[in-house]
Amino acid sequence: MSYGETPSQTVGPYFAYGLTAGQYGYDFTDIADPVVAGQDAKGEHIRITGTVFDANGAPVNDAMIEIWQADADGNYSEKPIDVADTGFRGLGRCGTGTDAKNRFWFDTVKPGVVADAEAPFVNVIVFMRGMLVHAFTRFYFDDEAELNAKDPVLQSVPADRRDTLIAKRVETSTGIEYQIDIHMQGDAETVFFDV
Amino acid sequence: MSTFKPRDWGSHAPLIAPEYKSTILRGPSRSPLAIKSGLTEGTGPRFAPAAVRELDFDLTRNGVVNGEPQGERIVVHGRVMDTDGRPQSNILVEIWQANAAGRYVHKVDQHDAPLDPNFRGSGRCFTDEDGNYKFYTIKPGAYPWGNHFNAWRPNHIHLSLFGPGFATRLVTQMYFPGDPLLELDPIFLGTEDARARERLIAKFSIDRTEEGFALGYQFDIVLRGRNGTPMEN
Numbered sequence: 001m002s003y004g005e006t007p008s009q010t011v012g013p014y015f016a017y018g019l020t021a022g023q024y025g026y027d028f029t030d031i032a033d034p035v036v037a038g039q040d041a042k043g044e045h046i047r048i049t050g051t052v053f054d055a056n057g058a059p060v061n062d063a064m065i066e067i068w069q070a071d072a073d074g075n076y077s078e079k080p081i082d083v084a085d086t087g088f089r090g091l092g093r094c095g096t097g098t099d100a101k102n103r104f105w106f107d108t109v110k111p112g113v114v115a116d117a118e119a120p121f122v123n124v125i126v127f128m129r130g131m132l133v134h135a136f137t138r139f140y141f142d143d144e145a146e147l148n149a150k151d152p153v154l155q156s157v158p159a160d161r162r163d164t165l166i167a168k169r170v171e172t173s174t175g176i177e178y179q180i181d182i183h184m185q186g187d188a189e190t191v192f193f194d195v
Numbered sequence: 196m197s198t199f200k201p202r203d204w205g206s207h208a209p210l211i212a213p214e215y216k217s218t219i220l221r222g223p224s225r226s227p228l229a230i231k232s233g234l235t236e237g238t239g240p241r242f243a244p245a246a247v248r249e250l251d252f253d254l255t256r257n258g259v260v261n262g263e264p265q266g267e268r269i270v271v272h273g274r275v276m277d278t279d280g281r282p283q284s285n286i287l288v289e290i291w292q293a294n295a296a297g298r299y300v301h302k303v304d305q306h307d308a309p310l311d312p313n314f315r316g317s318g319r320c321f322t323d324e325d326g327n328y329k330f331y332t333i334k335p336g337a338y339p340w341g342n343h344f345n346a347w348r349p350n351h352i353h354l355s356l357f358g359p360g361f362a363t364r365l366v367t368q369m370y371f372p373g374d375p376l377l378e379l380d381p382i383f384l385g386t387e388d389a390r391a392r393e394r395l396i397a398k399f400s401i402d403r404t405e406e407g408f409a410l411g412y413q414f415d416i417v418l419r420g421r422n423g424t425p426m427e428n
């Protein structure tokens with residue numbers, strides 16, 4: 001017996017008090033937030049930040065971004081999320097409605113390489129009002145040019161669109177930041193994946 | 196970890212569904228690029244039991260300040276399974292919704308309907324070992340939105356699930372049987388396949404209805420199945 005999948009529906013404009021309550025100041029706990037790795041987590045501590053743009057180039061102020069990544073050793077956490085344990089959660093969730101410029105951000109560690117011949121990357125899901133089906137993408141890192149050049153997924157992307165997946169390393173006064181924007185449409189439309 | 200069967204795009208809405216106007220500027224214009232799913236999509240977050248507190252599954256009580264929330268109490272039962280019918284245990288289900296008057300607690304919601312001081316409208320629970328979940332809540336009201344003249348959303352509850360892997364992630368909405376707004380709603384109708392749309396509508400259940408307390412609904416959720424031989428039922 002085979003069953004049909006339940007259709008995806010939009011997250012809508014009013015998810016914040018359910019899914020990102022702490023970030024938005026509602027009286028409810030969070031199961032995930034922008035902190036993917038606490039201070040004790042092993043690895044190079046980084047911040048990933050960016051803006052989601054619609055087809056008109058306007059920043060989206062009601063998107064929700066989730067990331068899922070390996071730890072600094074390249075392992076995905078199969079244990080229940082408990083930041084007190086190793087300081088590493090693997091999962092991050094951030095709404096774009098609380099930053100003055102509608103940016104998302106994640107405080108994390110740079111992931112290790114998961115499998116031979118792959119570059120390090122972060123898995124990303126984009127949700128928002130106006131999307132009936134969420135979109136998967138990835139963030140790669142621009143200081144990994146050698147590994148990026150071999151990564152099978154990145155190399156399967158047309159060369160002129162690969163840049164949409166590569167975050168730029170910037171040294172800021174508060175630490176290392178990787179910057180990457182998500183463009184829903186247009187010349188710089190982000191590459192989304194059917195996973 | 197395991198890999199998952201390809202997503203059945205026939206069960207989902209197109210990325211741009213012009214009747215739902217926001218999709219025009221916000222949906223990706225190009226088809227997603229197929230990639231082989233591996234470890235990274237086959238794994239997904241696991242949550243400690245402490246992620247769900249005692250009252251998180253009961254929206255009739257988890258927002259109480261000084262009295263009972265207004266509206267019609269309901270109890271929603273459901274089973275989370277995959278396309279092979281395998282129950283999905285220990286899956287986190289998050290929900291949020293409008294109150295009985297059709298108003299969200301969310302600060303951006305400007306609909307001129309009353310807030311309920313005793314109803315927040317968000318909660319969460321885990322599925323049990325057989326994939327079953329349950330929550331108590333208030334039947335949400337319909338509310339207007341700006342998509343077109345006289346646009347009203349049918350009564351609905353938003354649900355968000357982490358399945359067994361990042362690839363099985365699902366955000367959906369549960370609707371109520373017999374709602375006349377369904378056939379006018381571009382979000383519901385965004386799913387083009389009528390049989391798939393039916394899967395978004397909960398079933399009223401007198402067996403789930405609790406005598407003298409709450410009407411019962413059943414809303415089962417089906418996630419992508421795994422590659423490989425399905426287990427025998």
Ligand SMILES: [Fe+3]
Pocket residue numbers: 012014348351353
């Ligand atoms: Fe809604």
